[in-house]
Amino acid sequence: MNDRPENERATDQTDAGGPADINVEASADIAEGQDNQADFEAFMRLAKENEELKDRALRLAAEMENLRRRTQREVADAKSYAVANFARDMLAVSDNMRRALDAIPAEAKASDDAGFKSLIEGVEMTERDMLGALERHGVKRLAPEGERFDPNFHQAMFEIPNPDVPNNTVLQVVQSGYVIGERVLRPAMVGVSKGGPKAGAADAPAEPGPPNPQSEKDA
Template sequence: MANLCIRSLSLGALRNVVRLSPRRLCTATQQKNGHGSEEASAEQSAAEKFQAEKTQLEDQLKEMTDKYKRALADTENLRTRSQRMIQEAKLYGIQGFCEDLLEVADILEKAKESVPEGEVTSQNPHLKNLYDGLVMTEVQIQKVFAKHSLVKLNPYGLKFDPYEHEALFHAPAEGKEPGTVTAVTKVGYKLHGRTLRPALVGVAKAS
């Protein structure tokens, strides 16, 4: 009798479960699906936000890297220019002083050339001593020039070079190719390979 009651009760409970479960199951499913959809949407939103922030940071990093590289390049260029200017200042800082000394060298050369060679004899000791003094002074000043890389340019017989010579005139010259320096009015000078004063010359031209 008791077993029959239990079976009847169980059967009734089972019927209630079967009768009620579809509705409850649907509700539970809807609640579960709704909750899962919200979680998925939140996760997707967070992922999109993270990706946007990542892209922004990468762009900022790239921009800062480019600026850093440009700054390094500018600094290196400035350092190179500064070193070149310092080096040039060391080499050519005496340029003005050398230009003034060139006038002295020109006067010495003209004074020496003005003395007739035939008069420079032991019979004219005073003139000979003066001439020898001019020669020694000229030799010494050229040694000083060479010590400081100031080189004399006497291009007679060479090809005309517009970077080292200044043509005063062009004239036919027998036996000379056109463009050859046939006369030197004033010698030129170069300081450390740079033309300080061009030589003043006459140039042969085709007849």
């Protein structure tokens, strides 16, 4: 018979690697597995947050770049078109100078009056200097004679019957047109051909129509 107390026998089983040791090891494995799962979930959560922050940073950088480009474009436009209204007024002055010069009879221009010739030369020089100053500020003159009619830059005033040139070719410029940058400051008033051969579909000129009002709205 085994007269040893029950607690001593339990102690012997524990010291010998009995069921108590197995339970402790199993509990440790479970706890380690739970810790690993928690660490993995935390890692995945941090990785997701990192991707979201990275994506947000990229979008913010793209927005800042777009804002920078838009600001540069607006500043450039402001510089290019700041003189548009002033240039348009100066063109009216230049037109009056040209009308005055064109109104001088040919015999008067051919006269020997030195004072009158000096006056004509002075007006012509003033006109050239004014147009040159405008050109230095981005205002350029349109010379569409012989070109196809373009309603964005030309305003058709009348038609000229001519069977020898394609329809809607600019044959006469009544008043010069001007652009500033890429905008129309004033369309050229022109006469276009009528009755000539039709151009191909790819080369057909536009039908005469009103000028592009962009310059009036944007300038």
